[in-house]
Amino acid sequence: MEYQALNSPEVTSVLVPETELEKQILINPEVVTGLLWGYPRFGHPEGKVLYHVKEIFENIDKINPNPELRRKLRILALTHDTFKYQEDKKDPTKHHAHIAYDFLSGYMDEADVLAVVKTHDDAYYAWRSDYAYRDPETAKEKFDNLLSINENHLDLYYYFFVCDTRTGDKNQSPIRWFEKKTNWKNKIKI
Numbered sequence: 001m002e003y004q005a006l007n008s009p010e011v012t013s014v015l016v017p018e019t020e021l022e023k024q025i026l027i028n029p030e031v032v033t034g035l036l037w038g039y040p041r042f043g044h045p046e047g048k049v050l051y052h053v054k055e056i057f058e059n060i061d062k063i064n065p066n067p068e069l070r071r072k073l074r075i076l077a078l079t080h081d082t083f084k085y086q087e088d089k090k091d092p093t094k095h096h097a098h099i100a101y102d103f104l105s106g107y108m109d110e111a112d113v114l115a116v117v118k119t120h121d122d123a124y125y126a127w128r129s130d131y132a133y134r135d136p137e138t139a140k141e142k143f144d145n146l147l148s149i150n151e152n153h154l155d156l157y158y159y160f161f162v163c164d165t166r167t168g169d170k171n172q173s174p175i176r177w178f179e180k181k182t183n184w185k186n187k188i189k190i
Contacts, residue, residue, distance in 0.1 A: 008032055014054050015078075019071060021107060025078050030103070034082035043170045049084065052167055053077050059163040059190050069159065072113050076160045079104050080120045097121055112153035116160055122146040123161050127174040143181060158184060166190045 011032055017023045025031055035050040046052055056077035060070060083099035092098075101118035108114070123146060130139035150157040158178070165175050179187055 008036065011035055011050060014050055015057070018074065022074060022078060025075070025107065028103075030086075031078070031082055034085050037085035044168050046168055049081050052081060055167040056163050059166055062190050063159065063163070063188050065159065069156070072110070072156060073160055073163060075104070075108075075113055076117055076120065077163070080117055080160075080164065112150075112156050115149050115153065116157050119146055119149055119157070120160060120164065123157075123178045124165070124174045127177045130177070131173070147182075154182070155186075158182075159188065162188050162190060 017026055036048055038048040040047045044052055060073045079100045081096060084096040086099050087096040088094035097118050097120055101114055104114060104117055122142060126139045126142035129135045129142055162175055
């Protein structure tokens with residue numbers, strides 16, 4: 001099927017796919033609906049998910065990753081927040097990251113990409129437990145779980161976390177916290 005993004009001029013003018021997988025994702029009606037969802041709010045003054053994804057794409061361009069890392073980061077960008085419109089905050093199994101994981105599992109079986117999409121907010125949640133809620137035990141538990149799930153591809157997690165966090169008006173402290181907790185040596189600047 002030719003890339004048309006369901007004839008959404010807004011989507012097609014903002015996001016240009018680079019791979020067949022991106023094209024397939026961008027013609028999915030649930031994805032298009034999710035990309036067009038959103039309103040200006042703290043952390044996301046850009047409003048629609050579509051413009052958040054565009055900012056992440058721009059960050060990916062700035063870090064100039066190798067082609068394989070670029071491909072993975074762009075897939076993560078396209079899917080990570082796209083299902084916020086389906087989220088049920090009362091049911092943790094209906095968190096947007098879990099929905100994105102289930103969706104992306106229908107398109108690929110790359111364990112690293114799937115793990116990152118499912119845990120993409122977990123470093124932020126661990127940081128928030130530590131700093132905002134002053135609950136270091138919960139923070140440690142969340143962070144240890146994140147590290148365990150992503151231990152074989154922590155670099156992919158880190159790159160995506162930075163590209164995602166350096167958007168909108170998000171607090172940048174979680175990045176520094178993550179770098180300190182992991183003794184991260186290859187820090188990227190965007």
